[in-house]
Amino acid sequence: MHEETAVILITGCSTGFGRALTEAALSAGLRVIATARRPETLISLQEKGAKTLKLDVTASPEELKAFASAAIGLFDKVDYLVNNAGFLQGGAIEETTAEENFAQFNTHVFGVINLTNAFLPHWRARRQGTIVNISSQGSMLCVPGGGIYCASKAALDAVSDTWARELAAFNIRSISLQPGAFRTSVAESGNMKTVAANIDGYDEGHAWLDMVAKRAGKERGDTEIAAAKIIELISVDPQRALPKRLVIGDDAYGHAQRFYERGLKDLETWKAFSTGTDAVDK
Numbered sequence: 290m291h292e293e294t295a296v297i298l299i300t301g302c303s304t305g306f307g308r309a310l311t312e313a314a315l316s317a318g319l320r321v322i323a324t325a326r327r328p329e330t331l332i333s334l335q336e337k338g339a340k341t342l343k344l345d346v347t348a349s350p351e352e353l354k355a356f357a358s359a360a361i362g363l364f365d366k367v368d369y370l371v372n373n374a375g376f377l378q379g380g381a382i383e384e385t386t387a388e389e390n391f392a393q394f395n396t397h398v399f400g401v402i403n404l405t406n407a408f409l410p411h412w413r414a415r416r417q418g419t420i421v422n423i424s425s426q427g428s429m430l431c432v433p434g435g436g437i438y439c440a441s442k443a444a445l446d447a448v449s450d451t452w453a454r455e456l457a458a459f460n461i462r463s464i465s466l467q468p469g470a471f472r473t474s475v476a477e478s479g480n481m482k483t484v485a486a487n488i489d490g491y492d493e494g495h496a497w498l499d500m501v502a503k504r505a506g507k508e509r510g511d512t513e514i515a516a517a518k519i520i521e522l523i524s525v526d527p528q529r530a531l532p533k534r535l536v537i538g539d540d541a542y543g544h545a546q547r548f549y550e551r552g553l554k555d556l557e558t559w560k561a562f563s564t565g566t567d568a569v570d571k
Contacts, residue, residue, distance in 0.1 A: 296367050297371065319524060322363060328341055372404065422446075434491070
């Protein structure tokens with residue numbers, strides 16, 4: 290394979306989007322480093338041509354720096370980092386414990402920050418790199434029953450947006466992708482966690498969790514189609530400017546359109562309370 294072929298590292302490749310992205314990247318001719326907490330789940334991807342490494346994104350910053358060094362050493366570079374590893378913490382916010390809240394943010398926010406920071410010196414030196422953060426339409430929807438999950442993805446959006454601005458001087462791109470409902474394994478054991486507490490009255494949230502579990506495998510979106518689009522978006526032209534955020538999925542597009550329309554309407558409706566606060570110098 291040509292030495293200049295791009296290298297992509299993807300986290301959380303045992304199932305779902307991570308696995309689909311690995312296969313799409315291989316099909317596109319990229320060199321792929323697929324990772325998971327349990328590397329034995331990656332054997333089939335290894336057989337298809339991917340390099341595989343063990344990775345827990347919640348490891349210490351020192352451990353993640355060592356991991357980044359090992360990953361870069363496989364091909365002498367990494368061009369794209371896809372922060373995909375994650376899980377869905379279900380339950381009303383009052384029902385989730387402090388430990389559950391931290392675990393959700395540790396995976397979706399702190400782990401992403403620490404892992405990405407481990408690769409930044411490599412990219413700053415090369416003046417090239419792309420960070421792809423897999424967020425969720427939940428960061429806009431803020432659904433009852435998934436509040437902590439949605440909050441962690443909203444935080445990830447903000448971090449990703451900031452990276453896009455901070456790292457532009459080094460020619461490093463950052464994009465946050467907000468998928469809708471896709472046929473992944475999010476509702477399967479290990480990818481969806483529910484709380485032990487069950488407080489009466491949070492009917493909407495409990496109903497949403499039941500719905501997510503029941504429609505598992507029957508969601509609207511096709512993961513393979515989305516994965517191919519994502520790989521094309523980021524890799525066809527490594528110098529192309531990317532949007533800070535991009536929804537993925539027909540359902541997510543409709544939800545985002547209504548979200549921003551409502552936001553603009555509310556902005557105008559309550560303008561009198563928002564404005565007129567400037568200090569009047571005497």
